Amino acid sequence: MSEESIISLKNVNKWFGDFHVLQDVNLEVKKKERIVVCGPSGSGKSTMIRCINRLEEHQEGSIVVDGIELTGNLKNIDNVRKEVGMVFQQFNLFPHLSVKENITLAPIWVKKMPKAEAEELAMRQLEIVKIPEQANKYPGQLSGGQQQRVAIARSLAMNPNIMLFDEPTSALDPEMIKEVLDVMVDLANGGMTMIVVTHEMGFAKTVADRMVFMDEGKIVEEASPDKFFNNPESDRTKLFLSQILHQ
Amino acid sequence: MNEMNEVRKPPVATTGIIGWLRINLFFNWTNSLITLFVIYCLYQFIPWILDWTIFSADFKYNYLGEQITNQEMCSRNLDPENGGACWAVIYVRFYQFIYGFYPKVEVWRVNLAYVMLAFALLPLLYAKLPYRKYFLYFTYIFPVIAYFLLNGGLGFTEVSTNKWGGLLVTLVLGCTGIALAFPIGIMLALGRRSKLPVISMMCTLFIEFIRGVPLITLLFFGMVMLPLFLPEGIDMDGLVRVLVAVTLFQSAYMAEVIRGGLQAIPPGQYEAAKSLGMSYWRMNLLIILPQAIRISIPPIVNTSIGLFKDTTLVIIVGILDLLGIGRGTLADTNWLGLSYEIYFFVSLVFFIFTFGMSRYSLYLEKKLKTGINMGAD
Numbered sequence: 001m002s003e004e005s006i007i008s009l010k011n012v013n014k015w016f017g018d019f020h021v022l023q024d025v026n027l028e029v030k031k032k033e034r035i036v037v038c039g040p041s042g043s044g045k046s047t048m049i050r051c052i053n054r055l056e057e058h059q060e061g062s063i064v065v066d067g068i069e070l071t072g073n074l075k076n077i078d079n080v081r082k083e084v085g086m087v088f089q090q091f092n093l094f095p096h097l098s099v100k101e102n103i104t105l106a107p108i109w110v111k112k113m114p115k116a117e118a119e120e121l122a123m124r125q126l127e128i129v130k131i132p133e134q135a136n137k138y139p140g141q142l143s144g145g146q147q148q149r150v151a152i153a154r155s156l157a158m159n160p161n162i163m164l165f166d167e168p169t170s171a172l173d174p175e176m177i178k179e180v181l182d183v184m185v186d187l188a189n190g191g192m193t194m195i196v197v198t199h200e201m202g203f204a205k206t207v208a209d210r211m212v213f214m215d216e217g218k219i220v221e222e223a224s225p226d227k228f229f230n231n232p233e234s235d236r237t238k239l240f241l242s243q244i245l246h247q
Numbered sequence: 248m249n250e251m252n253e254v255r256k257p258p259v260a261t262t263g264i265i266g267w268l269r270i271n272l273f274f275n276w277t278n279s280l281i282t283l284f285v286i287y288c289l290y291q292f293i294p295w296i297l298d299w300t301i302f303s304a305d306f307k308y309n310y311l312g313e314q315i316t317n318q319e320m321c322s323r324n325l326d327p328e329n330g331g332a333c334w335a336v337i338y339v340r341f342y343q344f345i346y347g348f349y350p351k352v353e354v355w356r357v358n359l360a361y362v363m364l365a366f367a368l369l370p371l372l373y374a375k376l377p378y379r380k381y382f383l384y385f386t387y388i389f390p391v392i393a394y395f396l397l398n399g400g401l402g403f404t405e406v407s408t409n410k411w412g413g414l415l416v417t418l419v420l421g422c423t424g425i426a427l428a429f430p431i432g433i434m435l436a437l438g439r440r441s442k443l444p445v446i447s448m449m450c451t452l453f454i455e456f457i458r459g460v461p462l463i464t465l466l467f468f469g470m471v472m473l474p475l476f477l478p479e480g481i482d483m484d485g486l487v488r489v490l491v492a493v494t495l496f497q498s499a500y501m502a503e504v505i506r507g508g509l510q511a512i513p514p515g516q517y518e519a520a521k522s523l524g525m526s527y528w529r530m531n532l533l534i535i536l537p538q539a540i541r542i543s544i545p546p547i548v549n550t551s552i553g554l555f556k557d558t559t560l561v562i563i564v565g566i567l568d569l570l571g572i573g574r575g576t577l578a579d580t581n582w583l584g585l586s587y588e589i590y591f592f593v594s595l596v597f598f599i600f601t602f603g604m605s606r607y608s609l610y611l612e613k614k615l616k617t618g619i620n621m622g623a624d
Contacts, residue, residue, distance in 0.1 A: 053521075053522055055518050055521060055522065078524055078526065081521065081522060081523070081524040082524040084522070085522070086518075086519075086522035088515060088518065088519065090513075090515050092513075092515035092516060092518060092519035093519070094516065094519070094520075094534055094538075095538065096537050096538050096541065105523075105533060105534075106523035106524060106525065109525065109529050109533060110523065110524045110525060110529070151519075154523070155522075155523070158523060158524065
């Protein structure tokens with residue numbers, strides 16, 4: 001493992017029953033690097049990033065995040081989760097709590113931050129995602145794009161070193177995708193280490209340092225965006241790109 | 248253009264009282280016939296029931312103006328032409344119905360406990376209560392206060408539980424059963440869904456065993472078998488034994504109800520909580536249970552009402568609750584044959600409590616639904 005890698009996956013294997021969902025996956029991510037993962041559905045890209053904060057367990061190989069190896073050790077898992085923020089396709093906001101409470105909950109209960117300080121932090125995060133006026137509403141009263149931005153703010157409030165995005169715009173109406181991507185671009189420009197699973201190739205071209213293409217549980221191709229889009233090596237990648245870019 | 252801007256009123260016949268009547272009661276001829284039939288039945292029934300329960304009824308004195316002390320003096324027994332219900336039996340036995348055989352000198356303690364119970368329930372029932380936090384502290388210590396107040400100790404004379412009866416026993420069993428079963432039920436529900444096989448198996452076994460056994464069997468079990476499990480020399484109070492049985496029974500049902508709520512929570516909620524670094528307990532206490540319990544309010548209240556009524560079964564192990572006192576009164580030669588009055592009264596008291604619970608659950612559902620839109624997805 002190189003010294004500056006903040007995330008390192010080595011020969012990671014995982015099965016769902018008999019289905020071999022991750023096959024010898026190797027991935028090194030450096031600090032402040034922005035990785036975009038793409039691939040057809042069922043290719044294991046979501047499973048891979050969910051292994052990084054242990055929402056899924058890998059069965060073989062090793063995953064090291066910020067110097068902490070992910071094993072059955074619960075304390076390690078908690079420590080990794082404090083370092084890694086995650087944004088989901090379905091937002092997964094807590095519907096019984098207001099927007100502000102959604103954001104302050106983890107700082108107050110996990111980081112033991114005083115309530116006033118946490119609320120101040122929440123308002124700052126809402127400014128960053130550009131919806132401070134929604135602080136006292138409930139998730140059900142917001143549009144999808146607003147909900148996803150709250151979800152990003154909620155993750156950022158824990159001050160993570162790494163952000164994982166699992167198809168953050170796939171559940172959104174087309175006109176809301178841009179407002180979420182804008183926030184993610186700002187975040188990328190701010191120097192956050194990011195792994196983004198997405199089919200938004202425009203976003204990938206703008207921010208990605210590296211593209212990762214997965215198919216059938218394997219990483220088929222890893223390349224700079226320039227090379228990936230203009231001169232991909234594998235035929236599988238070419239086929240995928242032709243399908244996704246010329247719909 | 249003016250005609251376009253004119254305010255148009257809705258057709259008269261679909262709004263107001265007449266509109267409502269037309270749509271709901273006289274929509275077509277079958278509908279009208281049913282309406283007329285129901286009106287006729289009500290016309291026959293309501294005057295009769297009002298006459299029997301109030302206008303022709305004896306309360307304390309019969310129609311001759313004598314104070315009633317036994318069933319022979321009831322107006323309807325003196326003169327079959329005259330008189331409705333004979334409520335004097337309730338009047339005379341009122342003390343027993345409410346307190347059982349609790350000594351009269353000490354009865355202020357029960358009254359105080361009743362009043363304190365009302366205060367303890369206040370912050371639970373009414374979320375906007377001023378100083379709710381302090382009321383809640385009182386709610387938490389109320390069971391301890393009530394124990395010493397009712398049972399004795401701490402300078403109070405002891406009143407053995409075999410002197411308790413009537414509404415007192417019904418409320419003690421109902422409230423304690425419901426209050427204890429709720430946290431135990433939550434733990435059992437979480438336990439049953441636990442990933443640790445030993446815990447999950449133990450909780451499942453417990454729930455299935457208790458649920459598979461009739462409450463009466465559990466009551467006998469509490470009365471007869473529980474003392475065998477205790478070390479020699481320790482005698483467990485009869486009422487406590489019954490309470491244990493009732494609580495176990497209710498916990499198993501509560502666990503299943505709450506498990507139903509837990510199953511309705513999308514996995515994304517667990518994942519979001521975990522990805523924020525929350526531990527198992529924090530995740531459940533702050534994220535999962537508040538939502539699961541909210542979903543389960545109707546069945547929680549349903550099983551609670553069920554338990555409140557099922558407490559009447561303690562009569563078979565010799566504890567006299569409200570219904571037990573009623574049946575005891577019926578066995579008294581002085582009040583022989585007044586079963587209508589007694590069962591009517593007992594039913595009414597139960598109905599007041601259970602109807603209150605059901606209304607409260609509706610209020611809760613409405614409050615939680617209007618304040619918070621749960622439809623996030």
